[in-house]
Amino acid sequence: MTIIDIARLSGVSKSTVSRVLSGAGNVSQEARDKVMAAVQESGFRRNDLARSLRSGRTGMIGLLIPDIANPFWADVARGAQDAADAEDISLLIFNSDWDPERERRHLQALTQSRVDAAIVNPVRDGLDDFLRFQIPLVLIGSSAERFPQLPSVGSDISQGVSIGLDRIVAAGLGMPALLVGDAERTARERFVAAVRAVGEAEGWPLDEMRLEDGQYTVEGGRAAMERLLKAGPPRVVFAANDLMALGALQAIRAAGLRCPEEVALLGFDGIPAAEVSTPALTTVGKPSREIGRQAFKLLNRKVTGQAEAPRLSLPCTLIERETLPRIDHPRAVGTG
Structure with a gap:
């Protein structure tokens, strides 16, 4: 026809x-x-190919994320795909595994595929490394803050940490121990800095804060929590992502400790698996799907020549479940 x-x-x-x-x-x-x-x-x-040759556009965009196995990033991808589908645009998804060389190869593959543009959670440090691929980019995640020259979308980490710590303080638990990721990650720096800012206002002895580095995985969280427990169980732990928190919960239970009665726990991300843990994980939810949707909208505006927006920082929400003690008369929880 x-x-x-x-x-x-x-x-x-x-x-x-x-x-x-x-x-x-x-x-x-x-x-x-x-x-x-x-x-x-x-x-x-x-005939979309013929149409693309006339318009100079293919109707395809790329999405490059660090870990498709992490439900948070899978939900970001779903948000981007839903928004792309509504505009009859195809989405090509690549996984970098936090590897700069793999990221470079995937960006090169996207360029060779003649995608119109790409959404990227950046692993690489150099802005020139991205610009040389000569395709419109919108960045996502905390790492994007290293590149203020490019439009980006992410969670408001400071606000999310603030509402989480307000909940911990309201329960009378005091200064938390922290489970955080790789020291080279921007997300780790932002998380720790936000905790310290709140801690200073609360008058916590920050030089005594217990902190364990690990991988942003269940296994990494379990191993980091085991190291904390060897030095004596902390009263409360704040994990930098939900996968680490779920691993920490495994370590707490394996040590014969009760959560939240003996060791309370707070996660960060809001992944679905946190709801079905035992006990169910209290967490600070990031707007993962909305990050994907908004990133696509920014990218579409850029491709069609509309004015670019600066970084969009979307608010987080507290998701109450079972790993923090109940509060009969809570103080107001801040919104950052």
Whole structure:
């Protein structure tokens, strides 16, 4: 089925069919109705490759995230894909595994695939390394803050940490021990800095704060928690992501300790698995799916030549479950 066939079925010229399918405005409503009726009847689909060669666009964008196995990043991808589908745009998803060399190869593959643009959670440090690929970019996540020259979307980490710590303080638990990720990650720096800012206001002895580094995984959280327990169980632990918190919960239970009665626990991310743990994990939820949606919207504006927005920092929410003690008369929890 071709445009010529649609013209014959609808009784209009080939050029009229072309104008209707391209969305041009100089077509009568009667002719438009005839063409669309013929399209629906015949099941005709436009030749997107030919259309892309004329417009210079392929109708495809790339998404490069660090860990598709982490439910947080999977949900970010879902948000981006939902937004892309609504615009009839295809999404190609790549996983960097936090590896700068793999990230470089994937960006090169996206360029060779002639994607119109890409959404990237950056692992690499150099802005020039991204710009040399010469495709429009929108960055996501805490790492994007290293590149203020580019539009980006992420969670408001300071606000999220603040509401989490307000909840810990309201329960009378005092200064938490921290489970954090790789010391080279921007997310770790932002998390620890936000905790210290609140701690100073609370008058905590920050030089005595217990902190364990680990991988942002269940296994990493379990190993870090085991190290904390060897030096004596902390009263409360704040983990920098939910996977680490779930691993910490495993270590707490394996040590024969009760949560939250003996060791309380707070996570950060809001992944679905946190809801079905035993006990269910109290956590600070990031707007993962909305991050993906907003990143696509920013990218689409950039591709179509609209004004770029600065970094969008989306608020987090406290998700009350079972790993922090209940509060009968809570103080107001701040919103940052």
